[in-house]
Amino acid sequence: MIEIVDLVKEYKTTKALRGIDLVVNSGELFAYLGPNGAGKTTTIRILTGLTRITVGRARLNGHDVAKESLAAKQQYGLVPQHINLDSDLTVFENLLVHGCLHHMPRRSAKQRIDHLLSYIDLSEKRDTLVKHLSGGMKRRVLIARALMHAPKILFLDEPSVGLDANIRRRIWALIKKIQQEGVTIFLTTHYIEEAEFLADRVAFLDQGRIVALDTPQNLMAGIGSWAMDQLVADNMHTLYFHSQEDAKHYAAGLKNGFAIRRVNLEDAFLSLTGKKVI
Numbered sequence: 001m002i003e004i005v006d007l008v009k010e011y012k013t014t015k016a017l018r019g020i021d022l023v024v025n026s027g028e029l030f031a032y033l034g035p036n037g038a039g040k041t042t043t044i045r046i047l048t049g050l051t052r053i054t055v056g057r058a059r060l061n062g063h064d065v066a067k068e069s070l071a072a073k074q075q076y077g078l079v080p081q082h083i084n085l086d087s088d089l090t091v092f093e094n095l096l097v098h099g100c101l102h103h104m105p106r107r108s109a110k111q112r113i114d115h116l117l118s119y120i121d122l123s124e125k126r127d128t129l130v131k132h133l134s135g136g137m138k139r140r141v142l143i144a145r146a147l148m149h150a151p152k153i154l155f156l157d158e159p160s161v162g163l164d165a166n167i168r169r170r171i172w173a174l175i176k177k178i179q180q181e182g183v184t185i186f187l188t189t190h191y192i193e194e195a196e197f198l199a200d201r202v203a204f205l206d207q208g209r210i211v212a213l214d215t216p217q218n219l220m221a222g223i224g225s226w227a228m229d230q231l232v233a234d235n236m237h238t239l240y241f242h243s244q245e246d247a248k249h250y251a252a253g254l255k256n257g258f259a260i261r262r263v264n265l266e267d268a269f270l271s272l273t274g275k276k277v278i
């Protein structure tokens with residue numbers, strides 16, 4: 001559904017992408033994970049036709065994003081990192097404008113809006129000005145707007161950034177529901193637990209390169225099942241073990257200042273890149 005071949009992006013002074021190869025399958029929920037400046041947004045900007053490719057190519061549902069940009073654009077909906085709804089329009093008006101931009105007949109646009117508002121559980125806010133919505137509600141409206149023209153692919157650029165834990169989980173449930181309808185989802189995120197919870201597969205991006213790509217389970221299994229965090233001279237050191245017994249056996253010789261826990265995706269990222277995703 002999404003195919004990226006040897007993709008390079010150079011800005012004047014920065015090499016943002018240094019040769020990305022990636023295939024995202026139809027119906028897959030794919031997470032693209034990396035620290036600030038790794039190249040996540042640049043990849044989405046290229047796939048959505050907002051910035052030009054320096055070298056390489058990319059296709060959406062078989063359509064080349066550079067050579068068949070119109071057809072490629074019809075394949076996706078985009079939920080951008082920053083909320084760019086028109087705050088002086090109502091929820092309904094925001095969605096209708098998007099429908100008009102996609103040349104939807106007014107009647108089917110209205111039907112689609114009613115369906116989507118019920119889908120995101122915001123029917124009662126239909127005629128509310130966007131500026132009177134909470135942050136979490138605005139994010140849900142952004143998602144509904146991206147789904148107006150029933151795209152096959154949904155790009156989510158940091159969909160839950162700045163939301164509290166409860167609201168974030170509500171957004172996750174909505175994303176899962178969208179995937180279950182057969183939409184292919186490409187998600188960028190800083191929140192490792194978001195990728196761990198949602199994604200079928202994860203790519204770790206670092207300085208414009210994919211340094212690992214696999215299911216969250218395989219990425220974690222690559223380093224062990226159990227971790228022991230140990231405080232050494234104000235620094236946290238983490239050791240990995242294949243079993244809880246091994247971890248406990250090692251810890252038996254320690255006095256205090258340690259904790260044994262299950263390995264998570266952040267451990268896999270840290271051990272591959274030496275960096276935290278912040």
Ligand code: ATP
Binds near residue numbers: 013040
């Ligand atoms: P973040 O998590 O902070 O959003 P990111 O992984 O999305 O980061 P990008 O925004 O893709 O990273 O940036 C990748 C690199 O390209 C960075 O070094 C950034 O400074 C640089 N960059 C991005 N956009 C431009 C631009 N328009 N002009 C010049 N350099 C840019």
